[in-house]
Amino acid sequence: MFFTTHVSDPLAAAVASTVLRVIERDGLVARAQLLGGRLRDGLLDLQRRFDVIGDVRGRGLLQGIELVTDLETKEPANDLGRAVTKACLEHGLHMNIVQLPGMGGIFRIAPPLTVTEGELDSGLAIIAKALEVH
Numbered sequence: 001m002f003f004t005t006h007v008s009d010p011l012a013a014a015v016a017s018t019v020l021r022v023i024e025r026d027g028l029v030a031r032a033q034l035l036g037g038r039l040r041d042g043l044l045d046l047q048r049r050f051d052v053i054g055d056v057r058g059r060g061l062l063q064g065i066e067l068v069t070d071l072e073t074k075e076p077a078n079d080l081g082r083a084v085t086k087a088c089l090e091h092g093l094h095m096n097i098v099q100l101p102g103m104g105g106i107f108r109i110a111p112p113l114t115v116t117e118g119e120l121d122s123g124l125a126i127i128a129k130a131l132e133v134h
Helices: 010-025 028-049 078-090 117-132
Strands: 053-059 062-067 106-109
Touching (some): 028 053, 028 062, 028 117, 062 078
Antiparallel strands (some): 053 062, 062 106
16 A cells, blocks of 8 residues: 555654654644634634624634635535635735646645744634635
């Protein structure tokens, strides 16, 4: 099976062990929880401002929003998703959009654990700007 090539590789194990130590040493789990709350609050604020955001969901710094054409039916806003993705990228924010049929308005937002509050706020402002023009 192709995925077991490095399953017992001591180098990969040493790297993984080091990563886990850094996560614990730097308190990155607590940081993700704290900053994730800030991100979620910002996304919920955007949902109150823009009636095309049908759902906000996630945990910690892994959050998602779903753009819809109708809040009651929750019909995905595929074209809007593509337009918002493009506008965000033009303003310096890479958004991960699901490109499967019927899911073109779902954004996965996963900033790095080292993201700053200012960077989160800037990203939220870019999303708002992209939604305002569409």
